[in-house]
Amino acid sequence: MKNITNIPYYLKSNDIKPSFQRMKIFDYLYKNKNHPTVEMIYKELSGIIPTLSKTTIYNTLKLFVKKNIVIIVNIEDNETRYDADVSTHGHFKCIKCKEIYDFLFDTENLKIQNLKGFQKDKIDLYIKGICKECLFSG
Amino acid sequence: MKNITNIPYYLKSNDIKPSFQRMKIFDYLYKNKNHPTVEMIYKELSGIIPTLSKTTIYNTLKLFVKKNIVIIVNIEDNETRYDADVSTHGHFKCIKCKEIYDFLFDTENLKIQNLKGFQKDKIDLYIKGICKECLFSG
DNA sequence: CATTTTGTTGTAATGATTATATTAATGTAA
DNA sequence: TTACATTAATATAATCATTACAACAAAATG
Numbered sequence: 001m002k003n004i005t006n007i008p009y010y011l012k013s014n015d016i017k018p019s020f021q022r023m024k025i026f027d028y029l030y031k032n033k034n035h036p037t038v039e040m041i042y043k044e045l046s047g048i049i050p051t052l053s054k055t056t057i058y059n060t061l062k063l064f065v066k067k068n069i070v071i072i073v074n075i076e077d078n079e080t081r082y083d084a085d086v087s088t089h090g091h092f093k094c095i096k097c098k099e100i101y102d103f104l105f106d107t108e109n110l111k112i113q114n115l116k117g118f119q120k121d122k123i124d125l126y127i128k129g130i131c132k133e134c135l136f137s138g
Numbered sequence: 139m140k141n142i143t144n145i146p147y148y149l150k151s152n153d154i155k156p157s158f159q160r161m162k163i164f165d166y167l168y169k170n171k172n173h174p175t176v177e178m179i180y181k182e183l184s185g186i187i188p189t190l191s192k193t194t195i196y197n198t199l200k201l202f203v204k205k206n207i208v209i210i211v212n213i214e215d216n217e218t219r220y221d222a223d224v225s226t227h228g229h230f231k232c233i234k235c236k237e238i239y240d241f242l243f244d245t246e247n248l249k250i251q252n253l254k255g256f257q258k259d260k261i262d263l264y265i266k267g268i269c270k271e272c273l274f275s276g
Numbered sequence: 277c278a279t280t281t282t283g284t285t286g287t288a289a290t291g292a293t294t295a296t297a298t299t300a301a302t303g304t305a306a
Numbered sequence: 307t308t309a310c311a312t313t314a315a316t317a318t319a320a321t322c323a324t325t326a327c328a329a330c331a332a333a334a335t336g
Contacts, residue, residue: 106249114241117270132255
């Protein structure tokens with residue numbers, strides 16, 4: 001994914017006013033590539049910003065998604081995760097260790113039937129299985 | 139998808155006791171290819187089975203998913219949908235008319251990087267955009 | 277039959293998300 | 307700077323989907 005050195009500038013250039021909370025939330029997403037839930041962000045950041053509310057996290061993430069600097073990772077139906085990498089990539093979830101891995105795929109060779117004449121704006125590819133580490137360790 | 143003529147037999151052969159409610163719920167899923175939510179199933183079937191509870195629908199769908207005769211369609215993060223077609227296929231959602239279309243895709247030519255040595259059990263492909271009809275009608 | 281197991285239902289609990297109203301911070305013009 | 311307007315952040319309460327649990331009903335078993 002793209003290398004972001006200046007978060008306030010990055011937010012500004014995407015039409016987002018860089019408040020302290022917004023910078024911290026984006027910083028968390030950018031540094032932790034763990035596709036966190038709102039809960040995970042809250043747990044981590046409320047230690048640093050004790051007044052931080054979950055509402056602010058929800059508002060901020062919704063804004064980030066709207067401005068296309070964050071995407072929603074919907075690999076499980078009971079948890080919404082977020083990702084600051086907005087480049088086209090897929091997500092693999094290991095059903096053993098629960099870890100989510102990013103992967104790249106080739107949309108050129110992807111042959112799709114039944115959708116002729118459809119305008120395709122967004123493609124999400126999710127794979128579940130067992131990761132290499134878990135396969136070896138048992 | 140596979141042609142199912144005898145629902146009680148189909149359920150039995152998948153290790154599910156064919157109760158009246160289960161048969162009706164599967165019948166709804168099989169006949170309506172609209173990838174319904176629990177709410178949609180409830181609205182429709184409570185007219186036929188007035189005592190039907192949502193809990194039963196949740197229980198039944200969870201059982202169906204466990205027994206691999208129904209899959210979850212997770213194309214939106216705020217609604218869980220269900221599909222009795224368990225063959226490998228993708229889902230397209232039109233952001234205008236909200237309709238969900240099935241499509242086929244070719245996993246042979248799908249080149250995936252970064253997942254060498256991973257065991258891939260389940261693949262979900264979701265595409266969002268505008269369907270042919272909505273493109274024409276404005 | 278009598279007993280055990282399985283299935284269904286209603287109620288209540290949970291947990292994630294959203295709506296609303298208030299307060300705080302920031303930007304702007306005089 | 308001061309006053310006003312706008313935007314952001316927060317707390318509280320509301321909503322909505324889902325799950326847990328307990329009671330009841332049905333059916334399978336012996």
